[in-house]
Amino acid sequence: MSWILEEEVLAVLAAILLVSAVFVGVQAFSAGRVIEPFSELGLLGAEGRIGGYPKEVVAGAPFTLNLYIGNHEGKTTYYKVLVKLDNTSSTVNGTTPLSAEPIMEVRTVLNHNSSQIIPVNITLYEPATRLRLVFELWMFNETARSFSYHQGVWSQLWLNVTKPRLTAPAPTGRGEISPKMESKLIEGFLSIRRAEEAGGDVSKMVDMLNRALKLAQSGDEAGAEDLVSQILAMEPEVSRLGAEASRMRLYSGIGGLAAASIASVGSYIFLKRRVWVYWARLHRGWRVVWVGGDSKLSNLEKAIRSRIKSSGETRVEDIVFSPSSDYRVQEVARALYKLARGGALRLVDPNPPKSFTSYLLSAYNLGFAVAALLVAACLFSVYASGLIPALAVPRIVFGSLFTLFLPGYSLIEALYPRGDELSPLERLALSIGLSLALVPLLGLLLNYTPWGVRLDPTLAALSALTLGLLLIASYRRYRGLRFNLSRGSVAA
Secondary structure, eight states, X not given: OGGGGSHHHHHHHHHHHHHHHHHHHHHHHTTTXXXXXXXXXXXXXXXXXXXXXXXXXXXXXXXXXXXXXXXXXXXXXXXXXXXXXXXXXXXXXXXXXXXXXXXXXXXXXXXXXXXXXXXXXXXXXXXXXXXXXXXXXXXXXXXTTEEEEEEEEEEEEEEEEESOOOSSOOOOOOSOOOXXXXXXXXXXXXXXXXXXXXXXXXXXXXXXXXXXXXXXXXXXXXXXXXXXXXXXXXXXXXHHXXXXXXXXXXXXXXXXXXXXXXXXXXXXXXXXXXXXXXXXXXTTTOEEEEXXXXXXXXXXXXXXXXXXXXXXXXXXXXXXXXXXXXXXXXXXXXXXXXXXXXXXXXXXXXXXXXXXXXXXXXXXXHHHHHHHHHHXXXXXXXHHTTTOGGGHXXXXXXXXXXXXXXXXXXXXXXXXXXXXXXXXXXXXXXXXXXXXXXXXXXXXXXXXXXXXSOHHHHHHHHHHHHHHHHHHHHHHHHHHHHHHHXXXXXXX
């Protein structure tokens, strides 16, 4: 990982950190504001994944599908999905819903940036060929106080229904709700929206309203009304706490943005001066051997060359941390590093690791330790941010590194373990570019597994991929180290 010490790489990383800090700050200030709000409706198979849809069902025999509903409206939204049947003679498109009575309706309330997969059990009683099963997404309009066909979001499935009609009568219940109960549920939803606009955390209220919806659709209107009454009673306190939390988020957002910007620039200035010293301390006991030419050397580099040639055995600490030096420590360390990277001198480890286990825990493999710590920090911030709101910003920072840098970095390190195979900027650019390619590919593969594309499987798969590739890179570097040992020297 020593290529990160290059000055141009540090400058690029500082710029990325600064841009990221501004992005995080903008996200904090614009939380809840969506430029292009939209909702999602997807049809999944019986296993909750894309694919595995039935093509033929038996009349009277129930079958299961799953509805995926996603809310990106910038607010809590009350949805209704109408399930309809069509024999291909009617029209349904982005502006016109299907002209048919629904055979079923599914309701849910979702917070902004949340989604839900809802199992739907459907039974068709009439044999048919080329029957179209249509799912339409309707959203509650707060101004009109009614549901409207939302943005033309719909999905469909073509089916053949076989065997004659069963003698058992078709069920009459379609999950409909009485007008009185509908009015109560709308009142509860509007209470949630008022509390949300005040900045309150309405997640508990949303859960209660969804429970009330299930009770109402199952016929237990008394239980549903009791839950709605609890929601209405919670509104004043949730709104008050939300107003206080909004002020705190504003102040912390301003402070966090300022701190992150200062830290990004300050880290670059500090590391630019001190990072070479840290590198020298990691190698302070290593022996220095001059192997390069004499041309195009600065005065400091000539002084280092003279010191090495005039001494029988010179170590890094003798050159960098010598009290008699006329140059500053960081200047000497930086010049020594440049000479080592350029091949003018070789650093020989007097005590190299003798096994792969000891190599993993040595300074040779510092990149693996740093990457593993970043993975652990990302996992901690993701799972702990729900309990500790202050971890929301670290979650964005570590999550960005986890998805946009580490997968590609680990692959590049595994493919090109030697530091001289690619330039530092090439490694940085390829690490970001390959991460953008690997993460969607991993998501596609997860879709065809029993776990699906969900938070826990995605985090586990990315962690395993990153750490696995880093272990491969470590082993390949260790093999190179053993090869150098067989030649009688171990060089940095």
